[in-house]
Amino acid sequence: MKQLLTVVSRRTVAQGATELVCRLEQPQDIAPGRFMHLRVGPLLRRPISIARVDHDLITFLFKEIGQGTAELASLRPDDTIDALGPLGNGFPIAAIHPTQRVVLVGGGIGVPPLYETMRQLVARGVTCEAILGFDTATSVFYEAEFQALGKTTVTTVDGTHGTAGFVTAALRPESYDVLLACGPEPMLRTLQQQPIEHKYLSIENRMGCGIGACFACVCKTPTGGYVKTCSDGPVFRAEEVVL
Known part of the structure; x- marks a missing residue:
């Protein structure tokens, strides 16, 4: 599901780590362990895990490890983010x-x-x-x-x-x-x-599309097959994957 998030607050929580609180366009219950695919500017989307959900507020916490996350870390209150999600499964x-x-x-x-x-x-x-x-x-x-x-x-x-x-x-x-x-x-x-x-x-895992179409985030299984981290996961039983 595509939606527009509005930044409410931003703070540095540790060296190189940023907490970003946003308001959801469509409040919803989100299973813990799922993620959002966030776009800033013309760059590819970045998969960002969800640290907290409170009705219409969603909290992200991420490290600045490239241009995309650096741009996310520079956002200010009332800035908006093009978001896809929540995606993937979650912890059971x-x-x-x-x-x-x-x-x-x-x-x-x-x-x-x-x-x-x-x-x-x-x-x-x-x-x-x-x-x-x-x-x-x-x-x-x-x-x-x-x-x-x-x-x-x-x-x-x-x-x-x-x-x-x-x-x-x-x-x-x-x-x-x-x-x-x-x-x-x-x-x-x-x-x-x-x-x-x-x-x-x-x-x-590194992801491209975030919806299972591009096969950029595959992970091997014990039977010799593959699963997609973005759509089959990111949460798996330990015995389901080969790391």
């Missing part, structure tokens, strides 16, 4: 029972979609734990927001904040029934092997 929160022990694991810019996911799970009475991984202290964001929802552990690769090391340094597989994760492929590949019964991975 309706299938998670309040008695199940859930851990959400995010790495870097894979953290934002897990915030809305945890918000919705907690609202359903599910007790959650979050493990958030960053490179260094200056790249940490949303720590307090996650802590307000449940137990949260932050790890940094260089040990300048929280637990030193990668997210696996804080993971206790025997303590969880469900794993929900989003982050870089090496992190997801490691989590894929963890002995947790139910594992769902949100894959970060």
